Amino acid sequence: MSGKALRVLNTLPGSEKKNESSSKGSFIKAYVENSNENHTKWQTENPASLVSTPNEIEVVSTGVEVGTAEVEYIESENLNDIEDVGSSVNTLLARLESKDWVLVCEALNLVRQLSIFHKETMLEILGNVISLIVKSLKNPRSAVCKTAIMTSADIFSVYRDDIIDSVDPLLVQLLLKSSQDKRFVCEAAERALITMTTCVSPFLLLPKLQPYLKHKNPRIRAKASMCFCRSVLRLGTEGINDYGIDKLIQIAASQLSDQLPESREAARTLALELQTVYEKSHVPQPAESEQPAESEQPAADSWVDFCQAKLSPLSAQAIIRVTSIPREGLVVGS
Known part of the structure; x- marks a missing residue:
């Protein structure tokens, strides 16, 4: 149209x-x-x-x-391809900068279509497009904001790790929007954050998320904690060891005392995952064919010893407490 x-x-x-x-x-x-x-x-x-x-x-x-x-608000799977790709790309930036909010919504959906169906044609202008998406995320008109959020999710889904150099301004806005009171905007932003943590490599994303774990706004800290935990879970055993279980346990301990329950629950889930990885990787298990006497088993630091060695007494106590209770029902919000 x-x-x-x-x-x-x-x-x-x-x-x-x-x-x-x-x-x-x-x-x-x-x-x-x-x-x-x-x-x-x-x-x-x-x-x-x-x-x-x-x-x-x-x-x-x-x-x-x-x-x-x-x-x-058209879901990604229901978007159609466009006919005149060249003209659409050439006029896209001007449309995104329009003062007419209806045209901006139309342009944002065009970004989604071009990204999904013509990924390569967008690469040259992707940086400029993202800057204008961020501008729309800040728009007080809710229709523009939500359409920009949906566009961000498609950008993450399509470009994945290629987006990492431009992720910071998108990330801060999505954390802000997911923390506000307008429910339908908040829910859309949360879905976009889940897409981001699903599609972008944890090794690249975790350093981007970490500063927001200390944000002055507790609601932003909570959303960042949930994203951080989801990304760590994607690392797997080898990835967690490569990233550094020492520094991850310190992050989990700091979030356990946070103000909001979402932060604390994410920290608890993270601590349990780190405990599982530690016990798999650091505590030697005797082979089934070998049954050494108790006195002959190799000495190994237990999870408790590890926590006490890496954390302050109070933090170690908190981590040990939450990792010694049943693990049922622990899910990072989605």
């Missing part, structure tokens, strides 16, 4: 209740309200709308009338 057509949709006369000809590829629907009564009627007639909350309905003043654009 062209930009001109999208602008027209926001200025329909009051007698036109609903656009009857929106195409499958359109991301914006329009509806014109003249009163609160009409708005209530519209909500009643559209119970299955793709818009999940009233906060996702964007209102634009047009003189005496108020135009409401309903943004369709």
Whole structure:
């Protein structure tokens, strides 16, 4: 749908209740309200709308009338390829910089389509595109913000480790959005963070996440802790040993005393994983064919000894306490 057509949709006369000809590829629907009564009627007639909350309905003043654009949030698997790739790429940055929020949402969805179907064509301008996605993440209009969040998730999914040099500004905004009170934005940001920790190499991502574990905002610390834990779990036994179980146990210990329960639960899950890895890697197990006498078994530092050697007494006590209880039901939030 062209930009001109999208602008027209926001200025329909009051007698036109609903656009009857929106195409499958359109991301914006329009509806014109003249009163609160009409708005209530519209909500009643559209119970299955793709818009999940009233906060996702964007209102634009047009003189005496108020135009409401309903943004369709298309899941990645339902996006279609585009026909004119060259023209789309050439005009993409200008569209993302538009002052028309409807056109910006359209451009963000175009970024998603180009990334998914034409990954290589985006590489040359990817840095500039990400800068403009970050700008949209900061946009106070919720439709623009959520569309930018969904775009970020697709960027992570498609470009994976290639995105690492540009991940910092995206990461800080997603942590902020996942910590706010507007539920549908918060949930979208959490899903994008899960995609990031799933698709980007833990060895590259963990150093990016670590500074946020000490952020002054406890909600950001909590989200960062959950991301950090998910990334460590992806390392596996060998990866955890290579990364450094010593420094990881210190991080887990510091988060155990954090203010929010999400941080503490992530730290507990991390500590249990580190205990499992340590006991597999550092505590010698005698071969089945050998049954040495107890006095002949090689001396080895236990998990308790390890914690006491690497941590302060209080931190060691906290880690030992949480790793000596049953492990059922420990899941990092998803």
